[in-house]
Amino acid sequence: MHIWVDADACPRVIRDILYRAAERCGVALTLVANQSLNTPPSRWIRSIRVGAGFDQADAEIVRRVSTGDLVITADIPLAAEAIAKGAEVLDPRGERYTKHNIGERLNMRDFMETLRSSGVQTGGPAALDARDRQAFANALDTLLSRAARAG
Numbered sequence: 488m489h490i491w492v493d494a495d496a497c498p499r500v501i502r503d504i505l506y507r508a509a510e511r512c513g514v515a516l517t518l519v520a521n522q523s524l525n526t527p528p529s530r531w532i533r534s535i536r537v538g539a540g541f542d543q544a545d546a547e548i549v550r551r552v553s554t555g556d557l558v559i560t561a562d563i564p565l566a567a568e569a570i571a572k573g574a575e576v577l578d579p580r581g582e583r584y585t586k587h588n589i590g591e592r593l594n595m596r597d598f599m600e601t602l603r604s605s606g607v608q609t610g611g612p613a614a615l616d617a618r619d620r621q622a623f624a625n626a627l628d629t630l631l632s633r634a635a636r637a638g
Contacts, residue, residue, distance in 0.1 A: 488634045493560035494518035501579045519544045563596045581622030
């Protein structure tokens with residue numbers, strides 16, 4: 488398993504959880520962003536800087552992801568593409584996207600985008616709180632444990 492992170496919008500606290508998990512489990516972790524990222528020195532952790540532009544990091548992740556990898560993203564279209572390639576997908580709040588729920592998430596995203604484009608103020612997501620961080624850490628541990636048992 489390789490963990491790919493859509494790092495442009497990934498909260499620092501979630502990246503810190505991922506750094507600790509990569510070290511603890513000996514799992515390769517790659518953060519992909521269109522800006523330079525400081526990562527801790529580790530044989531397991533690296534970052535890739537892509538060019539500026541809309542969805543460049545997403546395209547790089549899709550190009551590199553393989554069956555059995557894990558993608559960390561809140562980007563629903565990226566999640567759908569990663570799932571189509573056989574990857575597991577987890578958002579920074581601990582929600583797991585699967586082939587069974589991604590269609591519904593895409594439809595909701597499109598609906599909300601239609602509302603926003605017609606002038607409706609939909610607001611953004613709530614700030615990440617301690618419960619979200621714990622949910623993410625628990626979901627990550629579950630996926631890593633399952634991968635370790637399978638591998």
